Amino acid sequence: MHTTFLIGNGFDIKMGLKTKYKDFYNFYINKNDNSSPVITNLKIELQKYLNGDDSKWADLELELGKHTKKINTYTEFNTVISDLIEKLSEHIRKEENNFTIGNEVEPKHLIYDDLTHSEDFLKPIDKEKIKDHKMKWQNTSPWVTDIISFNYTTTFEKLIEYNEQESTTIGKAFGNNINISNISHIHGLIDRTILLGVNDVSQINNESFHQNIDILELLVKPQTNAMLKQGIETECKAMLNNSNLICLFGLSIGETDKIWWEHIGNQLNKDCKIIYFVKEEEDVDERYLGQIE
Numbered sequence: 001m002h003t004t005f006l007i008g009n010g011f012d013i014k015m016g017l018k019t020k021y022k023d024f025y026n027f028y029i030n031k032n033d034n035s036s037p038v039i040t041n042l043k044i045e046l047q048k049y050l051n052g053d054d055s056k057w058a059d060l061e062l063e064l065g066k067h068t069k070k071i072n073t074y075t076e077f078n079t080v081i082s083d084l085i086e087k088l089s090e091h092i093r094k095e096e097n098n099f100t101i102g103n104e105v106e107p108k109h110l111i112y113d114d115l116t117h118s119e120d121f122l123k124p125i126d127k128e129k130i131k132d133h134k135m136k137w138q139n140t141s142p143w144v145t146d147i148i149s150f151n152y153t154t155t156f157e158k159l160i161e162y163n164e165q166e167s168t169t170i171g172k173a174f175g176n177n178i179n180i181s182n183i184s185h186i187h188g189l190i191d192r193t194i195l196l197g198v199n200d201v202s203q204i205n206n207e208s209f210h211q212n213i214d215i216l217e218l219l220v221k222p223q224t225n226a227m228l229k230q231g232i233e234t235e236c237k238a239m240l241n242n243s244n245l246i247c248l249f250g251l252s253i254g255e256t257d258k259i260w261w262e263h264i265g266n267q268l269n270k271d272c273k274i275i276y277f278v279k280e281e282e283d284v285d286e287r288y289l290g291q292i293e
Contacts, residue, residue, distance in 0.1 A: 010250025
C-alpha cells in the first residue's frame, strides 16, 4: 500500500508562519536595496494590490508570467526574478527561524495518526470507501507513505522529527508497519535553490521570451528542474505513479502547477483514490474536512 501526501503552503500557514503572498509583498516592498526601474515598477504594482486598488498579484507566479509583457530583455527579467527569489528566500527563512514547536502545534504522534488514518476526517460513507480500498493491500508489505512538499520550508520534517538516514515508522495497518519513505520538495528549499515561476510557456505573456532558453530555465518550473538535474521531478512522478492513495493538504489547485494535477488525474484512472483536505470557513472552526473522489 503506497500513500502519497502533497503538502502546500496552507500547512505552513496553519503552523503560524506568515507565508501568504500578501505577507511577502509587505516584506518585499519595504526592502530598499535595489533601485532598478524594473524593480521599482514591480513594487508599485504590488502596492496597488495591497491597497485594494488592483486585483492582480493574488497569485505571484501566475502574475509574474503576465508581467513579462512589461519586461523587454533577458537582463531586465533576470533582475526581477533574481531579486524576487533572493527576497522571498530571506522572508521565508525569517519565518522558519521564528517557528517553534509549542503547545499550539499538534504533538508528533497526532500527526502520525493523521498520516496513517487520513480517512478519519471523512464522512462515514467515504470513510468506509477508503478503508475498503486499503484492505486490498492488507496482506502485502511494505506499507509506504511518501511526502511531496510544495513548500520551501522544512517545518513538516521538524514536526515529525524526520531523519532521512533512518526509517520513520508512523503507525500500523493490518499488522504492517507504515513507514515514511521519502520527503521531496518539488519547488526546492531556501537553503538550496527555490523555484518560482509558471507551468509552461502559455503562461508567459511576452511571446518574444517563448524561444529564449535562458528565460525558460528561470521561469518555467519543469524546465528549471530539468536544468538543475537534481532528479526531483522524476522522483516525485515515480511516487505518484506508485500511489494507491493520494492526499492533498494545504494546496490550492493553481494553474502554475498544472503538470502535477494532470499527473494525479492520470493516476486516478488506475486503482488509486484521492482525498483533498479543504479548510472550512474561519468563522466556523479551524478543522480541515476531507473530500473523496
